[in-house]
Amino acid sequence: MHHHAPPHIPISVPLPTGQATGSPQAxxxxxxxxxxxxxxxxxxxxxxxxxxxxxxxxFIRLSPRRVMYSLExxxxxxxxHRVDPAQAA
Numbered sequence: 001m002h003h004h005a006p007p008h009i010p011i012s013v014p015l016p017t018g019q020a021t022g023s024p025q026a027x028x029x030x031x032x033x034x035x036x037x038x039x040x041x042x043x044x045x046x047x048x049x050x051x052x053x054x055x056x057x058x059f060i061r062l063s064p065r066r067v068m069y070s071l072e073x074x075x076x077x078x079x080x081h082r083v084d085p086a087q088a089a
Contacts, residue, residue, distance in 0.1 A: 028068045037074075 048056035
């Protein structure tokens with residue numbers, strides 16, 4: 001099974017406000033919405049969630065088929081995966 005590495009996305013990726021996502025919970029996005037933001041497909045996010053250990057941003061499972069991600073958790077995850085070439089040298 002091929003695992004996709006977490007994408008290296010600039011921390012400046014514009015994340016929507018809760019109102020812009022269409023989600024009733026302000027500050028939360030669905031798997032599909034996060035997939036669009038990160039430019040990965042939804043099955044990749046599902047693989048990250050079921051990997052041992054899990055990968056990707058923290059998530060909340062509301063039901064067996066409904067997962068939500070906090071915009072704050074997404075920002076923190078992106079910051080943790082930030083690579084500064086000046087410091088990596």
